[in-house]
Amino acid sequence: MISLQTYLQERSAGIQKALDAYLPKADTYPPLIHEAMRYSVLGDGKRIRPVLTLAVNEMLGGGDGQAMIPACAIEFIHSYSLVHDDLPFMDNDDIRRGKPSCHKKYGEAVALLAGDALLTYAFQLLGTLEFSERSARLIREIAMAAGTTGMIGGQLLDIQSGKNRSNLEVLDDINRRKTGQLIKVSCLAGALVGGASPEQESRILRFGEYLGFAFQVVDDIIDGNGYLFFMNEQEARKKAEMLVDKAKDELSVFKTTGEKLRLIADSILERKC
Amino acid sequence: MISLQTYLQERSAGIQKALDAYLPKADTYPPLIHEAMRYSVLGDGKRIRPVLTLAVNEMLGGGDGQAMIPACAIEFIHSYSLVHDDLPFMDNDDIRRGKPSCHKKYGEAVALLAGDALLTYAFQLLGTLEFSERSARLIREIAMAAGTTGMIGGQLLDIQSGKNRSNLEVLDDINRRKTGQLIKVSCLAGALVGGASPEQESRILRFGEYLGFAFQVVDDIIDGNGYLFFMNEQEARKKAEMLVDKAKDELSVFKTTGEKLRLIADSILERKC
Numbered sequence: 352m353i354s355l356q357t358y359l360q361e362r363s364a365g366i367q368k369a370l371d372a373y374l375p376k377a378d379t380y381p382p383l384i385h386e387a388m389r390y391s392v393l394g395d396g397k398r399i400r401p402v403l404t405l406a407v408n409e410m411l412g413g414g415d416g417q418a419m420i421p422a423c424a425i426e427f428i429h430s431y432s433l434v435h436d437d438l439p440f441m442d443n444d445d446i447r448r449g450k451p452s453c454h455k456k457y458g459e460a461v462a463l464l465a466g467d468a469l470l471t472y473a474f475q476l477l478g479t480l481e482f483s484e485r486s487a488r489l490i491r492e493i494a495m496a497a498g499t500t501g502m503i504g505g506q507l508l509d510i511q512s513g514k515n516r517s518n519l520e521v522l523d524d525i526n527r528r529k530t531g532q533l534i535k536v537s538c539l540a541g542a543l544v545g546g547a548s549p550e551q552e553s554r555i556l557r558f559g560e561y562l563g564f565a566f567q568v569v570d571d572i573i574d575g576n577g578y579l580f581f582m583n584e585q586e587a588r589k590k591a592e593m594l595v596d597k598a599k600d601e602l603s604v605f606k607t608t609g610e611k612l613r614l615i616a617d618s619i620l621e622r623k624c
Numbered sequence: 625m626i627s628l629q630t631y632l633q634e635r636s637a638g639i640q641k642a643l644d645a646y647l648p649k650a651d652t653y654p655p656l657i658h659e660a661m662r663y664s665v666l667g668d669g670k671r672i673r674p675v676l677t678l679a680v681n682e683m684l685g686g687g688d689g690q691a692m693i694p695a696c697a698i699e700f701i702h703s704y705s706l707v708h709d710d711l712p713f714m715d716n717d718d719i720r721r722g723k724p725s726c727h728k729k730y731g732e733a734v735a736l737l738a739g740d741a742l743l744t745y746a747f748q749l750l751g752t753l754e755f756s757e758r759s760a761r762l763i764r765e766i767a768m769a770a771g772t773t774g775m776i777g778g779q780l781l782d783i784q785s786g787k788n789r790s791n792l793e794v795l796d797d798i799n800r801r802k803t804g805q806l807i808k809v810s811c812l813a814g815a816l817v818g819g820a821s822p823e824q825e826s827r828i829l830r831f832g833e834y835l836g837f838a839f840q841v842v843d844d845i846i847d848g849n850g851y852l853f854f855m856n857e858q859e860a861r862k863k864a865e866m867l868v869d870k871a872k873d874e875l876s877v878f879k880t881t882g883e884k885l886r887l888i889a890d891s892i893l894e895r896k897c
Binding site: 375379380381383384385388431435438440441458459460461463464466467468470471472474475477478479480482484486487488490491494495497498499503504506507508510511 | 648652653654656657658661704708711713714732733734736737739740741743744745747748750751752753755757759760761763764767768770771772776777779780781783784
């Protein structure tokens with residue numbers, strides 16, 4: 352069995368190649384928009400969401416071809432959300448993934464359009480999924496996770512709450528929407544293309560839910576905000592560990608086939624950036 | 625046979641009702657984003673795109689249920705594009721459809737998110753289409769029309785060209801992308817849900833192409849820009865009339881069933897706003 356590190360490197364490389372191949376070439380007319388799209392997607396990135404889609408699909412014995420489509424579509428959606436969040440009247444971030452953020456490099460107008468284009472392109476790609484009831488459901492689920500009940504809703508609540516989160520419940524709700532839903536739907540995508548049974552699907556969904564939650568707690572530990580306004584670092588780390596344990600428990604029915612995904616769950620706790 | 629005016633009033637009212645029903649209620653949590661989405665869609669609007677989808681579908685003898693889904697999805701996409709185009713660093717428009725534009729009413733951050741949400745929601749709605757190869761194709765076609773080869777590409781070229789369009793060819797290209805593609809795909813949507821034959825589909829596509837072009841020329845006559853930099857009003861009107869004639873020619877195979885759509889094409893020339 353290959354090590355987790357080798358596995359993650361291999362999958363990341365495969366995802367990077369697929370993202371590059373799916374995106375229009377940089378010289379496609381009009382070039383500026385395609386350059387900006389590629390700039391925003393193809394930099395360094397942990398690719399945690401597409402890795403989850405591929406790993407869930409593999410756990411179920413699914414082939415690679417179909418899983419790569421939602422994996423990359425979700426990564427395009429994640430990338431668009433970063434481009435729009437970085438805009439001056441949003442989080443106003445000048446640096447993203449170690450490079451100037453999209454609007455710093457291309458200006459606000461192009462960044463707005465590049466984000467819009469990545470979101471649009473994600474659904475164009477999803478429209479190429481092999482045709483089944485499950486594909487149609489997957490399109491709806493991804494749209495819901497990215498929409499006002501999910502990511503966009505979380506972003507709005509985040510803006511409204513300002514830096515002063517009144518209580519832990521509000522913070523949990525924002526995180527569940529802003530980060531959790533897209534991570535959860537990444538797992539669901541793997542379940543749907545991998546042909547999960549209803550029972551398997553429920554477990555994978557709960558796995559994704561706990562994992563998304565843990566991911567955000569670790570994010571806050573790294574950034575020194577969020578949960579650290581309500582607890583100290585040790586308590587936050589305990590919370591994350593407990594969530595990862597709960598996530599792994601959901602995979603107990605998958606004996607050896609679930610091993611890789613359990614290791615991925617553990618690796619969430621090791622993140623340093 | 626009912627008059628065109630009555631027909632358009634009835635269809636617009638039906639579309640308005642469907643848009644209202646499909647959109648999340650204004651008090652859905654978090655309410656602010658849903659309010660902003662509804663504000664941006666439910667004002668006055670000509671609803672030319674959804675009317676075209678319904679009318680093409682009717683011409684082919686299709687039922688109403690399925691056509692309303694892409695009709696409203698395309699109107700959501702059109703609405704999102706207006707919200708984003710109105711932003712200060714884009715066209716900086718304070719008034720839209722006789723009311724303060726979305727960012728004037730809700731601020732830039734909420735307007736950005738409301739636009740993102742309408743685009744996302746359009747695809748969520750398209751994911752509810754009755755499941756067929758045609759639905760999957762329709763999702764791809766709408767995404768392409770809204771994407772970098774269509775609307776977003778046109779918007780980018782528009783920004784890059786500034787107010788000084790160097791020549792008529794550039795202007796034609798911008799318009800074909802920025803306005804033409806979405807009008808064309810509105811017609812295609814009616815063809816696909818209405819069960820058009822390949823021959824019928826080609827004609828409907830060309831109809832949509834000429835009509836979208838005519839629509840933009842009339843827009844420029846009303847706004848006193850665009851084509852009026854290259855020709856006088858009389859010449860521009862002649863150009864629009866020629867395009868509408870070409871559009872109607874494509875429908876000649878549809879004898880009496882095509883009558884309504886030919887009248888709609890004529891009505892493009894009568895637009896005053």
